[in-house]
Amino acid sequence: MIDCADHLGAMRAAAPLVHCVTNFVAMEPTANALLAAGAAPAMAHAVEEAGDFATVAAAVSINIGTPSPRWAEGMAAAAGAAAARGAPWVLDPVAVYASPWRGELAARLLALKPTAVRGNASEVLALAGGASAGRGPDAGDAVAAAEDAARRLARATGGVVAVTGPEDFVTDGRRDLRVSGGDKLMTRVTALGCALSAMVGAFLATGRPPLEATAAALAYYGLAGARAAREASGPGSFAPLFLDALAGLDPAADAGALAAAVREGA
Ligand SMILES: Nc1ncnc2c1ncn2[C@@H]1O[C@H](COP(=O)(O)OP(=O)(O)OP(=O)(O)O)[C@@H](O)[C@H]1O
Numbered sequence: 289m290i291d292c293a294d295h296l297g298a299m300r301a302a303a304p305l306v307h308c309v310t311n312f313v314a315m316e317p318t319a320n321a322l323l324a325a326g327a328a329p330a331m332a333h334a335v336e337e338a339g340d341f342a343t344v345a346a347a348v349s350i351n352i353g354t355p356s357p358r359w360a361e362g363m364a365a366a367a368g369a370a371a372a373r374g375a376p377w378v379l380d381p382v383a384v385y386a387s388p389w390r391g392e393l394a395a396r397l398l399a400l401k402p403t404a405v406r407g408n409a410s411e412v413l414a415l416a417g418g419a420s421a422g423r424g425p426d427a428g429d430a431v432a433a434a435e436d437a438a439r440r441l442a443r444a445t446g447g448v449v450a451v452t453g454p455e456d457f458v459t460d461g462r463r464d465l466r467v468s469g470g471d472k473l474m475t476r477v478t479a480l481g482c483a484l485s486a487m488v489g490a491f492l493a494t495g496r497p498p499l500e501a502t503a504a505a506l507a508y509y510g511l512a513g514a515r516a517a518r519e520a521s522g523p524g525s526f527a528p529l530f531l532d533a534l535a536g537l538d539p540a541a542d543a544g545a546l547a548a549a550v551r552e553g554a
């Protein structure tokens with residue numbers, strides 16, 4: 289059993305600074321999700337300083353959603369600075385299949401060996417070199433179709449790969465975990481996957497084993513999503529209720545529900 293509540297408590301106690309080089313769309317939702325969870329965000333992407341931010345942050349999250357050539361240099365600087373000091377960092381390969389240039393950028397970042405990759409099924413399939421049915425940033429493939437790709441990618445980087453969707457799949461190439469939770473409404477509000485990647489960074493910052501820390505972050509996020517959906521009347525009311533649920537989840541009271549969300553194996 290993975291003690292997700294212990295991971296959540298440790299993350300909140302550390303209140304880790306997560307430096308995010310992320311996309312225009314995701315900046316505010318990501319910063320708000322981190323703050324609601326009890327972590328601290330920084331968003332800065334200029335190549336002149338992204339490495340400086342990454343040097344003081346407890347974790348780094350790199351998201352290629354709306355790149356430009358200079359922005360890409362900021363991503364490489366931040367990822368490189370995290371990798372150089374052994375700090376955890378997460379790669380979110382948004383729409384990596386959408387253009388050859390985006391594919392090259394993702395490959396360049398992947399070569400810096402992210403502690404975790406978090407993407408949807410189409411992104412993970414494409415990042416591993418396969419065909420995918422993604423459209424814009426949205427998945428067109430089932431999570432199950434990306435499991436082998438995720439394992440191969442994890443073995444190649446030595447890190448963790450998380451494929452998210454209706455049920456999340458997390459692997460380090462040897463051990464597989466599945467995480468249930470969430471709600472379909474989460475696909476009707478933009479950038480919640482992007483914010484989740486930064487949340488994985490916050491949990492990795494505790495220094496706990498990356499596979500388990502990633503699963504704990506997904507379980508926490510999914511439980512908050514399911515709770516918010518119970519109260520929401522649509523995507524508009526879901527968004528603030530989700531922040532409240534992230535803030536309100538309690539390691540003691542919710543330990544059972546968090547642990548029940550994660551299962552090992554097939
Ligand atoms: N169909 C679904 N049913 C239940 N929960 C879901 C569903 N789709 C996504 N989720 C929840 O949303 C989380 C984020 O997942 P998703 O795979 O949608 O990210 P994404 O496609 O990268 O999003 P984006 O790029 O828009 O930020 C998942 O971990 C899960 O908790």
Ligand SMILES: Cc1ncsc1CCO
Nearest residue numbers: 311313353354382425479
């Ligand atoms: C809508 C959108 N376009 C590029 S990034 C992004 C945020 C969701 O991934």
Ligand SMILES: [Mg+2]
Nearest residue numbers: 382425481482
């Ligand atoms: Mg995404």
